[in-house]
Amino acid sequence: MEKNLQTKKIHDLTILGLLIALVAVATMMIKVPVISTEGYIHLGDSMIFLSAIIFGRKKGAVAGGIGSAMADLLLGYTHWIIPTLIIKGIMGYVVGLISDGESEKLINIRNSLALVVGGIWMVFGYFIAGGIMKGSFIVSATSIPANLIQVFGGALLFIPIGVALKKTKYFNQYAINR
Known part of the structure; x- marks a missing residue:
């Protein structure tokens, strides 16, 4: 019994490491690059959505927060590491909390709602963080369109990848661990 628990922990840690790497890559x-915000638009949100909806809120939070913060570190956006860790971590948790990872269909009302709420949180979180960092919420408001594009693009990319992965034996066997 103890060996099975140890194997499960190793397996969970391995999956988490892979999810963090997927988000970062x-x-x-x-x-x-978005000059006005000293940030950038990217496709990492698609992997946060994947992590949270298929693997649950805890893995979504860790993969989203650490993977995104790691990318900021490695790309030289060090001033965004802490806000990103918090914002993307909460985003992954919220998406995983709302989503319906146990449904056979990936595209359903709960998962769609999860994407919308997670996206709204991300846009709001970066608006607040930008306002604090820049000392101006008016300047920070310029990040809203770029962040909306990023979330929408991430959701669109997540859908075909998520649908394909959900059909595999591996993801059905190991995915949800809520």
Whole structure:
């Protein structure tokens, strides 16, 4: 019995490491700098959505927060590491909390709601963080359109990837651990 528990812990840690790496790599792979916010648009949100909806809120939070913060560190956006860790971690948790990862269909009302609420949180979180960092919420408001594009693009990319992965034996066997 103890060996099974130890194997499960190793398995969970391995999956978590892979999810963190997926978020970081997707964030770093294609980035479009946004001068006004000293940030960038990327596709990492798609992997946060994947982590949270398929693997649950805890893995979504850790993968979203650490993977995104790691990308900021490695890309030189060090001033965003702490806000990103918090904002993307909460985003992953909220998406996983709302989502219906146990449904056979990936596209359903709860998962769609999870994407919308997670996206709204991310846009709001970066608006607040930007306002504090820049000392102006008016300047921070310029980040809203870019962040909306990022969330929408992440959701659109998540859908075909998530649908394909949900059909595999591996994801059905190991995915949800809420």
